[in-house]
Amino acid sequence: xxxxxxxxxxxxxxxxxxxxxxxxxxxxxxxxxxxxxxxxxxxxxxxxxxxxxxxxxxxxxxxxxxxxxxxxxxxxxxxxxxxxxxxxxxxxxxxxxxxxxxxxxxxxxxxxxxxxxxxxxxxxxxxxxxxxxxxxxxxxxxxxxxxxxxxxxxxxxxxxxxxxxxxxxxxxxxxxxxxxxxxxxxxxxxxxxxxxxxxxxxxxxxxxxxxxxxxxxxxxxxxxxxxxxxxxx
Amino acid sequence: xxxxxxxxxxxxxxxxxxxxxxxxxxxxxxxxxxxxxxxxxxxxxxxxxxxxxxxxxxxxxxxxxxxxxxxxxxxxxxxxxxxxxxxxxxxxxxxxxxxxxxxxxxxxxxxxxxxxxxxxxxxxxxxxxxxxxxxxxxxxxxxxxxxxxxxxxxxxxxxxxxxxxxxxxxxxxxxxxxxxxxxxxxxxxxxxxxxxxxxxxxxxxxxxxxxxxxxxxxxxxxxxxxxxxxxxxxxxxxxxxxxxxxxxxxxxxxxxxxxxx
Numbered sequence: 001x002x003x004x005x006x007x008x009x010x011x012x013x014x015x016x017x018x019x020x021x022x023x024x025x026x027x028x029x030x031x032x033x034x035x036x037x038x039x040x041x042x043x044x045x046x047x048x049x050x051x052x053x054x055x056x057x058x059x060x061x062x063x064x065x066x067x068x069x070x071x072x073x074x075x076x077x078x079x080x081x082x083x084x085x086x087x088x089x090x091x092x093x094x095x096x097x098x099x100x101x102x103x104x105x106x107x108x109x110x111x112x113x114x115x116x117x118x119x120x121x122x123x124x125x126x127x128x129x130x131x132x133x134x135x136x137x138x139x140x141x142x143x144x145x146x147x148x149x150x151x152x153x154x155x156x157x158x159x160x161x162x163x164x165x166x167x168x169x170x171x172x173x174x175x176x177x178x179x180x181x182x183x184x185x186x187x188x189x190x191x192x193x194x195x196x197x198x199x200x201x202x203x204x205x206x207x208x209x210x211x212x213x214x215x216x217x218x219x220x221x222x223x224x225x226x227x228x229x230x231x232x233x
Numbered sequence: 234x235x236x237x238x239x240x241x242x243x244x245x246x247x248x249x250x251x252x253x254x255x256x257x258x259x260x261x262x263x264x265x266x267x268x269x270x271x272x273x274x275x276x277x278x279x280x281x282x283x284x285x286x287x288x289x290x291x292x293x294x295x296x297x298x299x300x301x302x303x304x305x306x307x308x309x310x311x312x313x314x315x316x317x318x319x320x321x322x323x324x325x326x327x328x329x330x331x332x333x334x335x336x337x338x339x340x341x342x343x344x345x346x347x348x349x350x351x352x353x354x355x356x357x358x359x360x361x362x363x364x365x366x367x368x369x370x371x372x373x374x375x376x377x378x379x380x381x382x383x384x385x386x387x388x389x390x391x392x393x394x395x396x397x398x399x400x401x402x403x404x405x406x407x408x409x410x411x412x413x414x415x416x417x418x419x420x421x422x423x424x425x426x427x428x429x430x431x432x433x434x435x436x437x438x439x440x441x442x443x444x445x446x447x448x449x450x451x452x453x454x455x456x457x458x459x460x461x462x463x464x465x466x467x468x469x470x471x472x473x474x475x476x477x478x479x480x481x482x483x484x485x486x487x488x489x490x491x492x493x494x
Contacts, residue, residue, distance in 0.1 A: 004491040007450055008420075008460040009484055079460045083418035086459030088352040093253070093266065094345035097319030098415055098466045105464040106417060189463040195485025198478045 009193070011075055016190035018072040023187065025065055026179075026216055033223045036231070042156025047143045049155035053130075073116065080109045104185040111182040118175025125162050130155065137161045163227035172224040180217025184210050246276045248340040252287060254299055255347045257356050260363075264356065266345075276336040280323060281306060281313060283335055300359040308332040308472065311407030314414070315360055316347040321411035321470045329409060329472045349410055351419035353458045366456045367408050367424060373452035374445035375428040377437050396434045403430035405473045412467035412475070418459030423467040425453050426483035427475045433486055443490035450487050 004010040032052070035045040052058050104111060129135040130153065141154040162168050187209030191197050197205060249272040257264030271290065274283050281303050288298035304312035313330040317323035323333040338344065346360065354362040406427035413421050429446050432438025438445075461480060468477045 004494075007487070007491075008422075008454050008458075009450060009487045010491070012460060012484075013488065079462075083420070083459040083462070086352050086419035086457055087417065088350050088419060090264075090350050092316055092319065092347055092350055093255075094316065094319040094347060096415075096417070096466075097324070098469050100469055101464050101466045105462065108462065185463070192463050192477070192481050193484055195481050195483075195488055197481040199476060202477065202481075 011079055012193045014071060014075050015079065016193040018068045018075075019186050020190050021068045022065075022072060023183070023212075025068075030216055030219050033220065036156070036159060036223055036227055042141075042154070042160065043143055045156045045159070046141060046152055046154060047145065050143065050145065050150070050152040053153075069119075073112070076109060076112055102185055104181040105189070108182065108185060111178050114178035115175060115182060118171065118178065121171055122175070125168065126158065129158060160227060160231055163224050164232050166228065169224045169228045173221045176217045176220040179220070180213045183213035183216065187212055246336075246340075247273045248276060248335065248338065248342070250274060250283075250338065250341075251343040253343060253345045254287075254360070256299070256359055257348075258358065260355055260357055274335055276334070276338075278335050279306070279331055280315070280317070280333040280335065281331050300357075300361050302361050303331060306331040309407060311409040314349050314362065314364075314409060314411070316349060316414055318345055321349065321414040322409075322472050327472055327474055329407070332472075349414035351410075351413045351416075351458075353413060353419055353421060353456055354410060362410075364408075364410050366458070367410065367421070369456060370421065370425060370449055370452045371408075371428065374441070374448035375432070377432060377441065379437065379440050390436055392435060400431050400434040403427045403434070403475065403479055406431075406471075406475050407473060409472065411470050411472060413458065415466040415470035416459065416461075417464065417466065418462055419457075420461045420467075421453050421456075421458040422461035422480050422483065423471065423475055423477070425449050426479035429483045429486055430479040433482065442486055443493060446483060446486035446490045450483070 005014060032045075032048050035048050036042075038044045129138065135158055137158040138153045138155070139157065140151050141157075142149050143152055144150070163172075188197070188202065188205035191205045192202065249270070252269045252271060253266045254269060255264055256267045269287055269291075271283065271287050274286060278286075281301070284299060284301060291298045302312050302314055304310045306313075308329045308331055311329075313322075315322065315330045317330065317333070322328060322330045323337065325333050325337050348354075348356050348360045349362045349364075351362075353366045354364055357363050404427075406424060408424060408428075410424070412423035413419055416423075429442075429449060432445065433442045463477070463480070465477055468475065
């Protein structure tokens, strides 16, 4: 494996593998968010949040997830800078009129920046409050874990309170839209970079990727919107 | 048929054009666009023939003709280039500039003609760029060095029709560099992948497949070409329709080769 990660394909391999790792995280995240729509006053969601906060495997995965984001962002920056240099200093006066090139594929770095900006807001909204600063909404509540009544943080109240603000819902919709577009290209592109594609599988990965991208994007948005509209008060 | 032919020949037309052409005296000189008028260009002539008319005109006016690359003018040598109105090899599909005909343009059109733009292909003069980088990539491994002996019997080495077809499709790459010119990253992956694929798919080429993939990719990186982001602009603009599936194959070959190191 000498110099593999120094080569162009090696660097893209890192982008793809971290990208797909982040995709699996999205699936876990989305399924947990879906519990916000269970009309039980947040009991199930709080139980799930408690599980995520206490399970040792999840605790172990948290820094790995952070590292995944970091590698993805750092290598995206390195590759983008190299690519701009490779393009040369002169630009075409007649522009680029190539048809049938997906808009997202040409703007992955910009879309990534949109997602990163959203992530900052998102982490400040929830992660920081839950893990570091605490919040008045996080007052304790009781749930039953394996037959035992346990005192846990009321994560549902914090999420519900946050999604009660219209601007938050709008920011989430924009973030999810950026994510969806990012995935429409990123998903199939990862498999192409692994070499797991050909003329037939390219179409399949593109379809699977597009469906997945919009499922995730619309999923996150819809949960926030429904929370805003029907779960307040 | 006769009627159709007649109709077509009746459509033979001549057009007048405004050309915005990139002029640059040398590699280190600053370039600029010059505007020229050409008239009575037959719509049946090729783009390069139109440029020949322009150059005749410039010579008659005592000016320096526009330098551009060309050789076979049959669409097979890969020598002609030119970035025309936002497309490498112009707006028509699956043709090189020499096979682009003036019937693709309308009377009164303004056509912008530029050289390939990429750090890997520096401008030598006017519309001519230095594409030796491609030769260097080929020299790094785009060949078969095993001794294949005398001419074998045609059926001694069975090759599936599918593999033969794919290898032939990859081999149709003429190395013109349109992929690099179209790529927002100035990446040469489509070219390298075609050259790796045409050999990796056939028994004689498989012997050195691992070394070839590693050496050609390493040379490509060293020469300053960008990283592929799978946008697919190269495939759309390629005059030979080289498929992105070749890039997947190159990735596969390269990862496999590196894993064995």
